[in-house]
Amino acid sequence: xxxxxxxxxxxxxxxxxxxxxxxxxxxxxxxxxxxxxxxxxxxxxxxxxxxxxxxxxxxxxxxxxxxxxxxxxxxxxxxxxxxxxxxxxxxxxxxxxxxxxxxxxxxxxxxxxxxxxxxxxxxxxxxxxxxxxx
Ligand code: ZN
Numbered sequence: 001x002x003x004x005x006x007x008x009x010x011x012x013x014x015x016x017x018x019x020x021x022x023x024x025x026x027x028x029x030x031x032x033x034x035x036x037x038x039x040x041x042x043x044x045x046x047x048x049x050x051x052x053x054x055x056x057x058x059x060x061x062x063x064x065x066x067x068x069x070x071x072x073x074x075x076x077x078x079x080x081x082x083x084x085x086x087x088x089x090x091x092x093x094x095x096x097x098x099x100x101x102x103x104x105x106x107x108x109x110x111x112x113x114x115x116x117x118x119x120x121x122x123x124x125x126x127x128x129x130x131x132x133x134x
Pocket of ligand 1: 006007008053077079127
């Protein structure tokens with residue numbers, strides 16, 4: 001793990017939450033991106049070198065829709081930046097954490113990502129993310 005890369009927050013309405021977070025942080029989001037495969041539309045804010053990712057479901061079976069149904073809006077995940085995501089994944093698996101996929105997937109913001117199950121991390125969903133090498 002290298003750094004806290006971003007904080008993911010599940011929201012019901014991205015447009016409303018973009019306005020709310022712009023008011024809170026004193027600056028607007030700098031991009032919106034949809035990740036079709038995950039059924040999610042995201043927007044990004046940046047504050048003090050840390051990003052805040054707002055996540056809105058684009059379909060009812062999206063993981064974000066299910067999360068909001070169960071827990072309501074709010075903190076969804078912490079994302080840590082790593083360089084070697086496959087290595088990091090196997091190290092974490094060997095250390096007793098539970099990756100939610102066998103291989104990293106495409107995430108927003110040009111990243112490869114994998115999540116660690118919250119049951120192994122004190123209830124907090126953890127994302128590992130690495131820049132995609134193009
Ligand atoms: Zn994320």
